[in-house]
Amino acid sequence: MTQILFKNIDMEGLNSIDVYESQGGYKSLEKAFAKKPDEIIEMVKASGLRGRGGAGFPAGLKWSFLAKDVFPRYLACNADESEPGTCKDRELLEKNPHLLIEGIIITCYACRIETGYIYLRGEFQHASDLMDRAIEEAYAKGYLGKNIMGSGSNLDLYTHLGAGAYICGEESALLNSLEGMRGEPRLKPPFPAVEGLYGKPTVINNVETLCVVPWIINEGPEKHAALGTEKSKGTKLVSVSGHVKKPGNYEVVMGTPIREIIYDMAGGIRNDNELKAYIPGGSSTPMLPASKVDVLYDYESIQAAGSMLGSGALIVMDHTVNVVEATLRLTYFYMHESCGKCTPCREGTRWMWQLLNQLQNGTGTNEHVDKLLDISDNMSFKCFCPLGDAAVAPIVSGIQHFRSDYDELIKKLTTDTVAG
Amino acid sequence: MFMFTQEDEKKIDKIVKKYPFKQSALLPLLTLVQRRDGYVSPEAMRAIGGKLELSPGYVQSVMSFYTMYHSEPTGKYIILFCHNISCQLNGADDLFAHTGEKLGVKGGGTTEDKKFTLHKEECLAACCGAPMMRINDTFYENLTKEKIDKILDSLP
Numbered sequence: 001m002t003q004i005l006f007k008n009i010d011m012e013g014l015n016s017i018d019v020y021e022s023q024g025g026y027k028s029l030e031k032a033f034a035k036k037p038d039e040i041i042e043m044v045k046a047s048g049l050r051g052r053g054g055a056g057f058p059a060g061l062k063w064s065f066l067a068k069d070v071f072p073r074y075l076a077c078n079a080d081e082s083e084p085g086t087c088k089d090r091e092l093l094e095k096n097p098h099l100l101i102e103g104i105i106i107t108c109y110a111c112r113i114e115t116g117y118i119y120l121r122g123e124f125q126h127a128s129d130l131m132d133r134a135i136e137e138a139y140a141k142g143y144l145g146k147n148i149m150g151s152g153s154n155l156d157l158y159t160h161l162g163a164g165a166y167i168c169g170e171e172s173a174l175l176n177s178l179e180g181m182r183g184e185p186r187l188k189p190p191f192p193a194v195e196g197l198y199g200k201p202t203v204i205n206n207v208e209t210l211c212v213v214p215w216i217i218n219e220g221p222e223k224h225a226a227l228g229t230e231k232s233k234g235t236k237l238v239s240v241s242g243h244v245k246k247p248g249n250y251e252v253v254m255g256t257p258i259r260e261i262i263y264d265m266a267g268g269i270r271n272d273n274e275l276k277a278y279i280p281g282g283s284s285t286p287m288l289p290a291s292k293v294d295v296l297y298d299y300e301s302i303q304a305a306g307s308m309l310g311s312g313a314l315i316v317m318d319h320t321v322n323v324v325e326a327t328l329r330l331t332y333f334y335m336h337e338s339c340g341k342c343t344p345c346r347e348g349t350r351w352m353w354q355l356l357n358q359l360q361n362g363t364g365t366n367e368h369v370d371k372l373l374d375i376s377d378n379m380s381f382k383c384f385c386p387l388g389d390a391a392v393a394p395i396v397s398g399i400q401h402f403r404s405d406y407d408e409l410i411k412k413l414t415t416d417t418v419a420g
Numbered sequence: 421m422f423m424f425t426q427e428d429e430k431k432i433d434k435i436v437k438k439y440p441f442k443q444s445a446l447l448p449l450l451t452l453v454q455r456r457d458g459y460v461s462p463e464a465m466r467a468i469g470g471k472l473e474l475s476p477g478y479v480q481s482v483m484s485f486y487t488m489y490h491s492e493p494t495g496k497y498i499i500l501f502c503h504n505i506s507c508q509l510n511g512a513d514d515l516f517a518h519t520g521e522k523l524g525v526k527g528g529g530t531t532e533d534k535k536f537t538l539h540k541e542e543c544l545a546a547c548c549g550a551p552m553m554r555i556n557d558t559f560y561e562n563l564t565k566e567k568i569d570k571i572l573d574s575l576p
Contacts, residue, residue: 084504084543115440122451122488123500123544125557158438163447163454163486166542180446180472182485198440241506241547248548283505283543313547315505329508333542339485 002227004215004235005208006251009095015130017137020098026143028217032106033151040110044213047221048233053078053169053206054282054311056299063111065193067201074197075108075116076178076204080162080169082121084283084333085313088237088249089207093120093127096211097134103210105143105155106217111203114154119174122163131159166337170385171204173339184341185385208237208312228254232298236309240266242316243273254298261297262316273318277402281310283330284390286397287323307397323402324409327394328356334391342384348375349391356395362412369399369406422463424471428452432471442472446482450489458498459490495530495537497575500554503540506547515551516540518565522572536572 013019020026032040045060066073077100081089092100104116120128135157138144146154165183167173172186175197196202212234216224227234232254238261241247245267252261258280262268269275275290280297285308288295295305302309317326335349355372358364376392383389399406424432435448449468453460460468465479483489501516520526523536530537546552549561553568560571 081545082543085506085547086543087545087547087549090545117438121545122486123554126559129557160438160444161448161451163451164488165486177447178444179441180443180474180482182482184485239547241550242509247506247550279505315509315547317509321509326505326508329503329505333504336542 001251002235002253003251004224005092005096005099005211005237006249009091015095015097015134017098017134017141020096024218025098026102026141028102028214029105029143029149032109032217033149033153037110037112040106040217043221044110044216045221047216047224048228048231049209049212049216049224050232050299051206052208052212052236052312054083054284056309059205059209062193062205063107063203065191066111066203067194070201071112072115073111073113073201073203075104075111075113076171076174076192076197076202077104077116077118077210078169078171078174078204078206079118079120079124079127080174081124081207081311082166082169083311083313084330085239085241085279085315086282086311087239087241088312090124090127091249092207092211092237093124094130097131098138099211099214100131100207101134101138101143101157103213104157105148106213107203107205107210108155109148109151109153113203114156116155116157117160117178117197118157119160119162119168119178121168122161125161128159128161135159165339166333167339167385167387170387173385174204175202182339184339187384206311229296229298229300231300232309236297236312238297239313240316241313242278243270243318243321244268244316245270252297255296255301258295258297258314259293261314262293266316269316269318271318273320275316276319276321277317277323279307279313279315279317279394280305281308282313283315283333284308284386284393285310286393287317287401288397289401323398323405324356324360327398328353328360330394331356331391334387338387338391342388344379345383345385345388345391348379348383348388351375352391352395359406359409362409364406364410366410369403369410373399422461422467424467428456436471443474445472446474446479447486450479450483450486454489458494458496459492461491493530493534495534497536497555499536499538500541500544501538502542502544502546502550502552502554504543506543506550507552510550512551515563515565515568519553519568519572522569535575 049059050056168177168183173183177183192202250265279287331353335353338345338349340346355368379388436445453464466476469476469479528538551563552561
């Protein structure tokens with residue numbers, strides 16, 4: 001199977017520049033610098049690479065939206081990995097930091113950017129230290145700094161640590177945080193490609209997206225476009241967690257059946273239990289029942305099944321799970337992480353958490369469920385940023401597919417009351 | 421009385437140079453103080469504001485947004501115990517309760533000897549090693565009660 005990102009991931013010392021170079025690392029730079037910047041953008045467009053952070057927007061197209069002839073421009077690499085269930089970027093950052101640097105160098109050359117920041121979540125201090133060391137090594141070899149490899153192209157690259165706020169993974173909140181502000185999202189438009197960091201055109205890409213770029217340059221966009229399905233190209237890192245025997249990050253070709261990921265790669269369900277539900281793309285994507293286990297892992301197939309590929313975090317739940325309890329935990333998360341800027345999200349998440357709490361405590365009624373759906377309806381696409389949509393995903397999908405879990409808790413109340 | 425050391429000053433110069441505008445150095449400076457002192461006092465907020473030409477009120481408003489900054493002193497070791505979905509599914513609630521009982525801070529908080537601060541935390545991106553906790557900069561994964569006891573007992 002083709003491995004773009006994880007080919008040598010467990011090789012000892014891969015995060016040092018010498019070992020990385022011995023494996024062909026930084027070889028794509030020569031090829032890239034031999035081309036014009038716009039040619040690189042066309043290559044990435046032709047490869048079909050889509051953003052791996054969650055939205056799945058075509059990467060090359062995003063770059064082509066940069067405001068014409070406005071400089072300086074900036075790059076912000078999104079390494080804020082905070083979506084529950086997702087732990088793939090941390091593995092890339094810690095084990096293969098030079099791959100990210102190589103991808104950033106090419107991206108910045110293509111977009112004519114001379115300053116880049118890697119925004120890491122605050123808890124990634126260790127990954128940030130490793131990244132700083134890798135950046136230093138890259139400067140020493142002349143891959144960063146002035147006139148890189150005689151190309152006339154310059155690039156300064158820095159790490160920047162956040163300090164504990166899920167919302168900073170939203171691109172405009174990330175920019176505010178990087179500018180030394182509260183991490184609240186900005187109104188769009190203007191989009192970051194037009195007015196981003198410090199009001200200048202800015203490219204924002206996820207770690208995984210940028211890490212694919214060197215392979216596209218080395219192997220050619222056709223080879224990338226030949227992998228996967230019609231609209232979902234290449235491979236995807238999938239973080240498989242929850243009730244599986246072998247949780248881990250797996251690189252799969254787009255279009256791999258989810259059954260294969262859960263049962264072959266991740267070893268199946270713990271204790272050979274029965275699969276009850278899974279969340280395909282991180283906590284912000286609707287959960288699906290076991291009957292949908294034969295869905296293919298690509299953007300379109302998962303969407304057709306009623307969910308999203310998201311960040312690629314496959315959270316597996318066996319038959320022992322009470323969906324209300326799992327949903328309650330996720331709702332607590334969104335309440336905790338709501339930045340408070342807009343009313344439907346700030347108030348809605350808290351209200352939903354209270355209702356779910358009552359249901360879980362056995363004091364909820366059918367009206368609680370109706371109210372949850374009503375609040376969800378009033379939040380969907382009505383909040384300032386996508387956090388509101390994310391918060392309703394587990395609730396609406398949980399009620400849709402596992403209403404019986406709710407009914408059981410409600411029935412208990414009725415029975416207890418009658419008996420009492 | 422809060423003071424930046426000479427070594428801090430060197431670090432601050434290096435940090436500020438990373439950005440075209442000084443204000444971007446606000447989070448890194450707060451992090452520097454948080455890591456050095458275990459919390460950020462009002463005096464420290466004033467000092468940071470002084471460095472970056474920001475009012476103490478502004479510094480506080482930004483600081484209060486982020487959960488990793490503490491306005492009260494914390495223990496020598498800050499334990500962030502993940503309770504989010506993947507860890508929950510793998511028994512994190514029991515393990516958190518166990519940790520709280522062992523340290524004598526049920527539900528979280530700082531131990532009397534100021535050695536540990538225990539916090540229930542949201543997803544820390546180690547879901548494939550669930551259940552997990554982070555102590556200062558180190559991630560501990562695939563936890564069991566025995567493993568937690570061993571880790572906590574081994575910390576000086």
